[in-house]
Amino acid sequence: MTNAQIWLIVGFTAQTLFSLRFLIQWIATERAGKSVVPMAFWYFSLGGGAMLLSYAIYRVDPVFIVGQAAGLFVYSRNIYIIKFKNRPELAD
Template sequence: MQWLMNMLHVDSMTELWWVVFGLLAQLMFTGRFIVQWIASERQRDSVVPVAFWYFSLAGGLMLFSYAVYRRDPVFILGQSLGVFIYSRNLWLIHAKRRREA
């Protein structure tokens, strides 16, 4: 584990776990683009599947948590707005589905 801590420039196991969490958060956030790309290729049109918004929300919440841990006001502000937008989009999607049902 020490080699990993050295490679990531962290001084404690707590810090290491937060960096690993941050990396997983970034992978989750990046996954939304893969989901969107695959959906668009399948339909041969640019589409935004509902899964895109779930990946966005999960990744955004994870990155927001990481930003709070890091106490980075720029990162916190950027992620908090995104989390609001992703949540709102999911709310609108589900409200429309309820109306149409």
């Protein structure tokens, strides 16, 4: 297997992880009967986004790199807010 083939597999795996987040959100919303965004959505966003950023760097695609890097900031920030800012003991 060539280096390019391995990176193609990484790219498709990353895109699959990234896309699964919408399925996860849809299922959670249907179960709750209202729009919800479960933690798994953010973890799949972060994992898929990090892999897609790696793939974009390999491809030397500046548009893709900037887009994925910006997304990683948003996903990380949301995870931080949910885990650390929403704790009752930290409430004002």
